[in-house]
Amino acid sequence: MHAYRTHNCGQLRSNHAGQSVKLSGWVFRKRDHGNLLFVDLRDHYGVTQVVVDRDSSAFALIEGLKLESVVAVDGQVLSRGSDKINPELPTGEIEVKASKVELLSEAAELPFPIFGNAEYPEDIRLRNRFLDLRREKLHENIVLRSQVIASLRRRMIDEGFTEFQTPILTASSPEGARDFLVPSRVHHGKFYALPQAPQMFKQLLMVAGFDRYFQIAPCFRDEDARADRSPGEFYQLDFEMSFVTQDDVFAAIEPVLHGVFDEFSKGRAVTPPPFPRITYKDSMLKYGSDKPDLRNPIEISDVTEIFRGGPFAVFAKSIENGAVVRAIPAPAAGTRARSFFDSANQWAKDEGFAGLAYINFKGGEGGGIAKNIGAERVAQLVSQMNLGPNDGVFFACDKPLNAAKLAGLVRTRVGTELDLIEKNTFKFCWIVDFPMYEWDEIDQRVIFSHNPFSMPQGEMEALETMNPLDILAYQYDIVCNGIELSSGAIRNHKPEIMYKAFEIAGYDRSVVDEKFKGMINAFKYGAPPHGGSAPGVDRIVMLLADEPNIREVILFPMNQKAEDLMMGAPSYVSEKQLRELRIAIVGDPHKSN
């Protein structure tokens, strides 16, 4: 007989009855009746009930076992009587009567129970991640993650993509996020950087003629965490294709994403390809966001003209100074208590906006600011927005970007409070036609709004003739349920257009030659037109696992302050290590500077 097991803990059924077997696993749960006791033995595959009575030589050992100790059990498979079957358990028709129990590893008292799905403080969970990972939900999430990644790989390979590994130690680059730096021992004063994404490498693979690349790529960015953003590192399904238009990229990745979501949807609906395409401009107007949650049926309207020159002086005056008014309907909310509307106003102020005006209709009669603007303009609103007799409507008045942002937040808030968000569905869309540049208010200059390697629409002619802020890029995002899954672009593969694009953002030729040396040089030797994208793997798994926090789908995540509480990272290093790197720590490292 095998040293540890003949079967796993999820395997035995009534047709095994009578067999002598050996199982190994963790003591999940004990039910001690004094002269008879039950142990639920658990491994990766399932749970099997082990029974032992006073007559057995194993009784004394098993009675004293602590939960989560690891044991090997020899015994005989018995059919349970019909009144003793546990329908909750796949192995519930049988039990193993133990004849011999061997303690393989004893467990100390646990910081939190493995059984059940109660919530525990995250720092304790992170410190004891190996225990947390034994718990059902997290264990399942991680298995799901593995299955999702396997499915993505299979689907990409089936579509003719080839997987490559790109370097982890590479060069720091300007633009983008803060880099993680790695000091060079050999080159005094020089540093490697961990890749924020394999962006330039994948473009070089296209120049190298590989045609279709993908990778489950680790990406490193030294930025602060969010619930949906793990600090430090995350994974992307990074891909790139040669000789393609934007539509070709969409057509390649849509079936992969639809397929993987459908495969693991557990009955939830998934937008069928082709996914809706919404321009950045329309999205900002109708949804107040560049990552709209299309499960929310509310659409925002621009009603600036209705308020222009009107009697509601606060708005009229702001409009003269360049503000716009965005209206967010709250269907059938007109009859709600006044506090529904007033609390929204207070909330908007707390969020840092000037405030929120509103009209609440009751039987067609408008309250709120209706009396301030007069019956004619109210009628125009009702007509333009197609409002019902008992609808509410909020108004955000501000400079266009701020008005859009506030309107978007109101849309989400109202949709959530009125329970309008469609359930059990994954709603995908593409956001297309992002602007190439934007205005940086702080530095008072033009900056790249997304990827500096994107091809501007209109190419060189657009760069030479248009106002930079009006130039669009072949730059697109995939959004699912309000979460940005992916950002991508058709790249700029022409050196002269690249120099010009960077010149507009304030980088002269020599900077491009120095900072993007590998790529700009490569483009001078025959580069195919190419483009791609990089859906976030962690976020895909989050959506499929229905987890609001990204740490629930990562094996060993860091906490919000980018510490690994289990391994103790980051940590101080020895003087010898620092000397080799010729690094001196300045200031008192025990104080934050």
Place this chain on the structure above:
RNA sequence: GGGGUCGUAGCUCAAUUGGUUAGAGCACCGGACUGUCGAUCCGGAGGUUGCGGGUUCGAGCCCCGUCGACCUCGCCA
């Protein structure tokens, strides 16, 4: 760096308006029990109420500071 929420037993939570000895469940320890599957029953141990200061006759509760966790803004081409 800014804002918000929270911090009571190993864990989840409770404790009337500021009022007697800070309670319960799970886990732990001891005892009883041969059909449980969140076993049950009896008993026990377990507390500097995050930390420091203040107000008060009296503080888990109020005030100030501080530390920590999470959420968020900045940041994330």
